[in-house]
Each structure stands twice: as structure tokens, then as C-alpha cells.
Amino acid sequence: MPKLKNKSSAKKRFKITGKGKVRFYSAYLRHNTSTRPKQMKRQNRGGQIMAAGDARLVKRNFLRA
Numbered sequence: 001m002p003k004l005k006n007k008s009s010a011k012k013r014f015k016i017t018g019k020g021k022v023r024f025y026s027a028y029l030r031h032n033t034s035t036r037p038k039q040m041k042r043q044n045r046g047g048q049i050m051a052a053g054d055a056r057l058v059k060r061n062f063l064r065a
Helices: 008-013 038-043 052-061
Strands: 014-016 022-025 047-049
Touching: 008 014, 022 052
Parallel strands: none
Antiparallel strands: 014 022, 022 047
């Protein structure tokens, strides 16, 4: 049986933490940020832990490592 491959786009967008949770980085911070509120830019800084239900789908369908 052939090896299962990860989705290349998912490898760039998500990371699995040491405890098996899925970490992701928020959108809307790449360009045109001068028109966005300061609060939005502050809250989107850094990474976030994905909700359990969404993380289960990401791990099952995209990150088959």
C-alpha cells in the first residue's frame, strides 16, 4: 500500500503542537493593514490554537503524518 501524503498547502498553514493540538496563524495581516483597526491587528498577532472540532478535521483530512 502506498504512503499517504500530506496536503502541501496544509503543511504551510498548520503546525501540530507537542500535545497534538493544531496551531494556526490568523489572516488579514499581510497587506492593506493601514485601513484595519488597531485592535484587529493586535488580536491577530501570533498564533492561536484551533478549536477541537476543526482540529480533528484538519488532522484527519490534511495532515496524515
